[in-house]
Amino acid sequence: MADFRLNNVGIVYQNYNLIDCLTLRENILLPLHNKDIDSSELDYVSDKIAAKLGIRDILDRYPHEVSGGEQQRAAICRAVINEPKVILADEPTGNLDSKSTTAVMECFEKLNKEDGITILMVTHDLYTASYCDKVMLFKDGIITGSLDRDGMSRKEFYRHILAGLELGEIYE
């Protein structure tokens, strides 16, 4: 089970779950620690992913030295470092302000579009949900509806979800 998690799934938590005693780079490289990869290669990989998510300059800082959004982006880097097929994200923007939320969701979007990684995300936030291609709504553990983006822009999809909720179509 542990090996499966390590090699196939990347997980992003609401509270980042970075290890305090490791720098952001070390946190990102943690899933690769038992793979036989040279350190220069590891540095290259971590730099590349961090650059994509905009945290390359702060890789040698400790988690408590950076903002929540930067910590969450480091957590995302850690989740994708071992090239998983799926990322499970549990309220990834729950602790973030709107600016950081946008940054994190743009990272997810980029990973999805450029690297083809599937992201399965749980959120209570419509804005965050509007970045997704497919939204499934749950109420008390039961699926109450589903919405597809179908080429809509993010703003249009946001209004679509909102309208559905206001009309009560989804929760009825």
Next chain:
Amino acid sequence: MNNELFRKMMKSNIRQYRLFVLCNTVLVMVCYFFGGIYFNNMFTSDRYVNSMISSNIITPTVVVFAFAVFFIPYTHFSFNLQNERKYGIMEATGVSWRDLWKFVLMENALLAGCSLILGLASGIMLLTLFFKVFVKIIGIEFNFPAISINSVLRPSFALLIIYILTVIAIVIRLSRITVKEMIEDSKKVRIGKSSSIVLLLTGLTAICYSIIGVFFIFDQTNTNRLIVYYVVMLIGIYLMISNSYVLMIWLKKHRPNMLYKNLPVIGSIRQNFSMNKRIIFFSICLISFVVFFQTFSVYCSKLMVRNALNDNPFHIAYIECEDGEYPSEKDLIAYAEKAGAVIDKNAAIPTILDGCFIISQNVANGNLGTDCNIEDGECVVYTQYDLHDGYPHDEFSRDKLMVNGSDELSVKEVNYSSLINNGLTPQNIIIVNEDEFDGIIQRDASVRTAVIRVINCETVSQSEALYHEIAKDYDMGLDGLFVSTQFIDMKTSDQSGKFLILVSTVMNMLLLFLNVVMIFFKVQSNRERNEREYALLWKLGINDAEIDKTRKTETAIVFIIPSFVAVCIGAIMTIGLIKISF
């Protein structure tokens, strides 16, 4: 409402209270134990207990009370730090600062009171047990009460002051920090922020200097230097611990593969080392002191017996002054027969008393085993101290000596050994030739002379029996001024050594126990954070075996290696001490 809240809070803290009271009680008990002995006027009086024995209590008492000054505030502050978050939440939810202050004061006073009362009761029990049982096992007889008013009041006063100051300090601290500071997790990791390669190398140099000093420079002429080396070594260790993050930087630069492959372990060690460096350093100091003091006391006890033997070549030696009454040769033979002893050597040594003892060459060669061939105007000196007795003293450095009524005598030879029992003679014994000896007496009519009687029987026990037989009729005195016996000195030294071992063992056991308690406190306060990180590693896909390995390696590096280092430091210091004595 608040009372109910406080009652519930106290109920939830019961487990912490138990540990707190236990370790404080043990400390207070040992304080009463050492204080009880130290402040017992009869124990410290030469009339009841030989000062050679009673002086052994001073160092352990000072160490234990010094430790109490540190440990009592430490436990109170640790205890309050663990509860600070709760206090913060209570204050934030409407409990007044006044009520909270009262609660903290009451809680700490209650804990201090319990520790004092339980410690007093158990300390008195230990003290009684010590005087009634332990010292008798060693062979020392004390004929006075084990507990006096002073032996209870003075330690109580000292401990009360420590407790009162601690509680005041806690209340002051609480009044100064804000609710936000109380609630938030302020224990953020600050890893390696002030590490410096220069300081690390300075620390390493200090350690090397101490080791070289102990093994190659340190000698008996200045034993205080050993303390200097010990302190320098501890400073070196502290500098190395404080700046150990430099090693991580080096590892990252030169062995990055190793760093990345062991990230969970190295990260965890780095954090724990950073968070616990003070306690690690303190443990090293404490354990090395314990190792040093314990081996030192065992070594000292052996040294004392050895010195008693070397310093007293004759089983019985006494001075026959001109105006005293002493048994004649004939009487001595009669006493020996009565005691069942066979006298092996019985000699009367005519001596001039002049600050030092002056003995003629023929008498010394015939009776004291010397082999002197001294010319006129020369002398041979026997100083009391053997340079290898483990005690500091100066070398005999004079070339010429002025003795009573004579010209200056040139010193032909200096011997650092005991010619006649040390307890009887002054620091120096001077041997001159017959002409010089007679000349001194003739030149100065007022010069004092005496005869030193030295007796050896076939065995020490026979000599002891003879001594007791003589003492029935003559006041031999036991104060060592006019009589010196090998067996009494050896017995006193043996008892003194055993007493030293006993008190140092009690002290060291206390220090080790409290050190373990301190580490336990620290582990407890770090446990939540560590467990959270292990859980996180598991969530990230690191398997149980690897997490277990991380946990074990971390414990080994953070606690076992420092203990090993401490034992090594203690051993180095002990070796240094032993080296100078052989």
